[in-house]
Amino acid sequence: MAQVLARATRIPRLGRFGWLMALYAENHRKLVRLFEPGDLAAGSYASSIGDGLDLRLDVLEQHRYTSELRMTYTVVDAATGAPDPSAFIRLYRDAHQAEATHCHVGRRWQDAIGMYPPTDTLIRHRLRMNTFLGKWLDYLAEQGHGVARLQPLADAPVLVDVPARRASDA
Template structure:
């Protein structure tokens, strides 16, 4: 005689790592639909809607299977002189995934969670960064940014010295 299994046992469960890989694939679809970065040459591009919040996409490096990108608003942080918010992305052409490597200049995962974090903390940190990217890409699409609004732009000027350093000099 067969026994009925509880519903929980019949529904497959996705782990945090599987969820993260799903986010990478979802972000690839969103970014590709939005800006088609795999076809862009190295350089800077700006998407402008006339609302004063231009979006900058910098194609930093191109490799055979990956493209290194920075997505930011065309604004600079008054303290650091760097674009903020920024998301540094790695687009994997062959795997059709986009990974957010870090979200702020000089703040790589080692700066945020330490040199030897437990694996669960690394996955949690990556989940947060890539969830942020997915929401940001969705927002940009809803605002009307896309391939049609993307234009080549001059690179950002060299970062200025922080205001605190200027005040000391």
């Protein structure tokens, strides 16, 4: 009996931060499998499956180890005039992580969680955003979106309303 209890206490418990890092890794796997964004040049792309709800993928910037992306539908929110839903994504190719940094129409992270949120609030907020991203990527894959359907959008401006970065995001 003592051996069973000793074995049970050695099992590590995954905390919220560990869960978030695992979520980033899973989102990276899904995003790379779906769109291979590290191979795309900066610009705008559309994925259409014929359902009238085209997906737009903007490659905002490509760096040596990082890609900055925006993923949205071609649907405009009536209140803000911005595409909705929308997710800003930072893809870390070297670390195999993909982080949804913002998912707010017309709102910045400061408006959502405050200027100096407690660590627990920040992690909870990032868990929600990245869970949303993972579910959205699953849905897109089920619907048939993917790299084979991506078409460059000629003469389409890259959406420039990128949320301001935090000092911790640099």
